[in-house]
Amino acid sequence: MKPRSLRQLDSTTLADRAYDAIREAIIAGELAPNEKITERGLAERLAVSPTPVREALRRLEQDRLVERHGPRTVQVADFDDRMSTEIMLAEGALRVVAARLAATNATASQIEQMERTLDAGDRELARLEARDAAETLTAADLAPLLKITRTFHAELNEGCNNPVVLRLLSTVDAFSFATRPRHVAAEVRSEGSRAAVERYHQHRAMLDAVRAGDATAVERLMTEHTRSDEHSRL
Numbered sequence: 171m172k173p174r175s176l177r178q179l180d181s182t183t184l185a186d187r188a189y190d191a192i193r194e195a196i197i198a199g200e201l202a203p204n205e206k207i208t209e210r211g212l213a214e215r216l217a218v219s220p221t222p223v224r225e226a227l228r229r230l231e232q233d234r235l236v237e238r239h240g241p242r243t244v245q246v247a248d249f250d251d252r253m254s255t256e257i258m259l260a261e262g263a264l265r266v267v268a269a270r271l272a273a274t275n276a277t278a279s280q281i282e283q284m285e286r287t288l289d290a291g292d293r294e295l296a297r298l299e300a301r302d303a304a305e306t307l308t309a310a311d312l313a314p315l316l317k318i319t320r321t322f323h324a325e326l327n328e329g330c331n332n333p334v335v336l337r338l339l340s341t342v343d344a345f346s347f348a349t350r351p352r353h354v355a356a357e358v359r360s361e362g363s364r365a366a367v368e369r370y371h372q373h374r375a376m377l378d379a380v381r382a383g384d385a386t387a388v389e390r391l392m393t394e395h396t397r398s399d400e401h402s403r404l
Contacts, residue, residue, distance in 0.1 A: 184222035189229050191216060196235050196246055203248035210242065233341065261342040262396030265323065268330040268339060269376060269392040273385035276329030284325045284377050291318040295370055315370065322373055329380065369395070 192212060195201040209227065213220040227244055230236045236244045249257070272280075294315050327339050372395045379388035 184218050185225040188212075188216055188218060188222045188226035192223075192226055192230060193233075193235065196230075201246050203246055205246045206239075206243060207236070207246065208243050257342055261339070264335060264339050264342060265327065265396055266389055266392045268327045268332070268335050269380070270330075270385045270389040271332050271335065272326055272329035273380050273383050273388045275331040276380055277331075280325065280329045281377070281381055284322060284329070284380070287318060287322045287325060288373055288377060291315060291322065291370065291373070294318060319370065319373060322377075326376065326380070 192201070201207060209220045209223050212227075213223045216223065227236060227238075231238055231244065235247055237247050238244045276284075298311065298315065324343075327336060327343075330336065372391060376388050376391045376395070379391060
């Protein structure tokens with residue numbers, strides 16, 4: 171089987187970029203839970219020497235996203251349902267804090283960027299809603315909208331402009347996003363896609379509250395969003 175290609179690197183800060191590329195591959199599911207990976211194999215796919223990959227894997231091991239099973243072999247971590255749920259609870263609580271802080275700390279340019287992201291989301295949602303109502307949307311159909319909402323949440327988090335909260339979120343986000351695709355698929359199978367699509371509209375209300383500087387409102391909205399969105403985080 172031809173190996174899947176990761177994003178190639180072209181910077182002198184190769185260890186940092188290797189870390190970002192491998193972390194993103196885990197989050198996106200390109201590197202699957204329990205998949206065995208090697209320093210040399212990853213180095214070939216990233217078109218770099220093994221040295222920056224080795225450093226990147228050390229950092230990912232500290233993040234608990236990979237587990238080492240030998241001098242040169244590691245395995246992508248997997249999380250049982252209990253741990254995944256607990257991580258999502260932690261992420262949800264941190265998102266509420268970040269959203270409240272964003273209402274007072276977000277800059278005008280950050281708010282404008284969030285607006286552009288949701289505009290893109292609106293266009294994607296319109297494309298989905300234009301499909302035959304009898305046609306069941308799959309997790310793959312929802313993937314582009316999931317990516318857009320992920321971007322929005324990242325931008326909203328950044329809007330808190332609090333380095334401690336952002337550092338904590340960076341840790342839990344990696345775990346929750348790594349398990350998210352299968353949760354979306356499970357949700358689509360169990361209750362259909364329309365509930366997930368309907369939750370998308372909550373993002374615009376949160377942005378409006380941030381723009382108005384209403385910390386209480388955005389805290390309430392994010393709390394409701396994380397509770398209703400416990401599985402897919404759409």
